[in-house]
Amino acid sequence: MFNVNSIREEFPILSKKFGKYPLVYFDNGATSQKPNFVIDRIDQYYKEENANIHRGVHTLSQVSTENYENARQTIASFLNAKEKHEIIFTKGTTDGINLVAHSFGALMSLGDEILISEMEHHSNIVPWQMLAEAKGLVLRYIPMTTSGELDLKNIDTLLNEKTKLVAITHISNSLGTINPIADLIELAHSKNAKVLIDGAQSLQHIQVDVQALDCDFLVFSGHKIFAPTGTGILYGKEDLLNKMPPYQGGGDMIKTVTMEKTTFNSLPHKFEAGTPNISGGIGLGAAIEWLSQLNLNEIEVYERSLLQYITAELSKIEGIRFFGTAEEKCSTVSFLIGEFHPYDIGTLLNQQGIAVRTGHHCTQPIMDFYKIPGTIRASLSFYNTKEEIDLFIQALNKAIKMLS
Amino acid sequence: MNIAEKEQELIDSFSIYDDWMEKYEYIIELGKDLPLIDAAFKKEENVIKGCQSTVWLHAEKKDDKIYFTADADAIIAKGIIALLIDVMSGETPQTILDSDLKFIKEIGLQEHLSPTRSNGLVAMVKQMKLYALALNLKK
Structure with missing residues (x-):
């Protein structure tokens, strides 16, 4: 059975804190963290x-x-x-x-x-x-x-x-x-x-x-x-x-x-x-x-559950626009909220310990296709948890409130 | 108020906030309060390179003093340029060129912004000084 807590223990950086905020690392598309084994x-x-x-x-x-x-x-x-x-x-x-x-x-x-x-x-x-x-x-x-x-x-x-x-x-x-x-x-x-x-x-x-x-x-x-x-x-x-x-x-x-x-x-x-x-x-x-050594099938199932959860929770936010709604997706969500600039959201998330990527993600033709300058991207790995998604949504709502 | 006094005032304003979320709240308010720039100045030549968001900065000289107006598509960037305008606008070109803007360090702004954003801050200051230099030559 896939046990996320024992996986997390193998990644020392995941227990890092920024002041009172625990690190929530949702920038795995940019780079992954490293386990002790490596x-x-x-x-x-x-x-x-x-x-x-x-x-x-x-x-x-x-x-x-x-x-x-x-x-x-x-x-x-x-x-x-x-x-x-x-x-x-x-x-x-x-x-x-x-x-x-x-x-x-x-x-x-x-x-x-x-x-x-x-x-x-x-x-x-x-x-x-x-x-x-x-x-x-x-x-x-x-x-x-x-x-x-x-x-x-x-x-x-x-x-x-x-x-x-x-x-x-x-x-x-x-x-x-x-x-x-x-x-x-x-x-x-x-x-x-x-x-x-x-x-x-x-x-x-x-x-x-x-x-x-x-x-x-x-x-x-x-x-x-x-x-x-x-x-x-x-x-x-x-x-x-x-x-x-x-x-x-x-x-x-x-x-x-x-x-x-x-x-x-x-x-x-x-x-x-x-x-x-x-x-x-x-x-x-x-x-x-x-x-x-890990069971990759279990990982796939777990990551899919993370994707479903984060998509469902984000969908509750007023004015959210998703980019990339393919049937077959990995655990990455790209989005914008209303007219808020991705850098404002990214900066305020960062202040709350949340690491996401903002910008064009080195794919300018995609941004041109949607006629947007960039998105906020949360890319999850199998060491991420639903609790972290909750923290992320909470921080996101706080950022929206501050910017409104 | 001279430039040092204006800087001190900002340092004092920021010191009342405990955490950075509150400081950002203040920066956002400053951004929202920044007077609208004349639409004619939101042109390509006025865009500051090196910022992750688009920032437009315009400068003009009146009675030997320089006045800045600006806009940005991201509100935090707008708040930061508002801070700089607050300190620099209405000063003589020489004062602007000589300024060391120690308030940035005192507030902790530089270390608190992500490197790319910090580069944006550096680019903003550099652009203001370039304007001062150019307008100083133009009698």
């Missing part, structure tokens, strides 16, 4: 294992190399990747997308098309715009409906024989919509297009099996899934990664270097130039190990 693992790394990897003959280097590579295996198993070397360590989702834009983009030529959607995070828009501009590619967008779902009625023309890549978010960061990625992947493959899934908002909520989904690339950030910042993963199918040229040049990614020519290392090292974030990678492995 914090202690990083601590242990620096106290007992620190050395550069893939190089030294000395014991410490061997130990840290083994632990780093074990983390890779843990992540491969979690995603059900066929091969461990299909897991590339990155700095995060943005880094992973830029890697694919650079290296898969190198295989594209004039007139080829890339298909993304109107609800993408800027990180899954800008790299493609830059690539399209540099190489004369066509960038197309799947539009959005007012409920915040992908509008697929013209998908047969948007996704066509020229489409080489579909890059789509699994879950919208500002709206919480869960997209039908399995269908899109099947459709894209029927047109011989490859698919990149932006999993930045999904792996902390939903189990993802890359082989069952058959996605070609999957990217995500460690820090949103209980791991340290500056870590992330690019999963790519082996044959594709082998065809792609390296992203950055430097140490670790080479086999031999002469003054005339360099031959590159094999996967995954080909895409991991320079000394990586070793403690971060090990921390990410620990986070995934920790998460794997």
Whole structure:
């Protein structure tokens, strides 16, 4: 049985107080908090294992190399990747997308098309715009409906024989919509297009099996899934990664270097130039190990109950407008109240210990779609509680009263 | 009142409130009371960059003194610019340029605003000083 109280005990920051107000952390879409299991693992790394990897003959280097590579295996198993070397360590989702834009983009030529959607995070828009501009590619967008779902009625023309890549978010960061990625992947493959899934908002909520989904690339950030910042993963199918040229040049990614020519290392090292974030990678492995011990089905059920409760409680507030009312949603709500500015609400919530995000959430096209400058976003994780939702609603009502 | 006295008055006003929710209540009231800006001044050139909300600031010189008017789409930002106007408006360009605005620190405003908002505060002060500099040159 899922026990939120024992989960909360594993996160030291959750017992923090601001004066008389306990912290209510509803900004999990921006970053998650870290459990002791991860914090202690990083601590242990620096106290007992620190050395550069893939190089030294000395014991410490061997130990840290083994632990780093074990983390890779843990992540491969979690995603059900066929091969461990299909897991590339990155700095995060943005880094992973830029890697694919650079290296898969190198295989594209004039007139080829890339298909993304109107609800993408800027990180899954800008790299493609830059690539399209540099190489004369066509960038197309799947539009959005007012409920915040992908509008697929013209998908047969948007996704066509020229489409080489579909890059789509699994879950919208500002709206919480869960997209039908399995269908899109099947459709894209029927047109011989490859698919990149932006999993930045999904792996902390939903189990993802890359082989069952058959996605070609999957990217995500460690820090949103209980791991340290500056870590992330690019999963790519082996044959594709082998065809792609390296992203950055430097140490670790080479086999031999002469003054005339360099031959590159094999996967995954080909895409991991320079000394990586070793403690971060090990921390990410620990986070995934920790998460794997939990029952993800129970988590999904619990998060759904949080979403229902917060939506019902917010609906009681006069003048509330929700953005993102898709049928399939994760535990994120985006809203505005009357004409109150999101920053005013956010500031007054902050004074009462409540952490939410306000603004455009790096998705300006979505804000343009709704013709609003931004929203207030509460993004919940499974360590949040109904009691915290009550505190949030109470604080929100106080803010409204002060601003009225 | 000179600028130091105006600052002291604000420090005194804020000192009667125990917690920050009350201080914000006061800032919100100041925002609501800020006189309406002439609609013609709510133009792109008058927008202060670096604020999370949109803030418009206009300045003009009369009898060697500078008078500010402003508006903002968020009421707390409007309250903060109202505080600054309260202190700076009606002063000579040189006084504005020389001001260190110690009241901001004394009230605890800077540390209490989120970094982005604090940057907004810094941007507001910077813009006021830029106006003073520009209008000082314009005889």
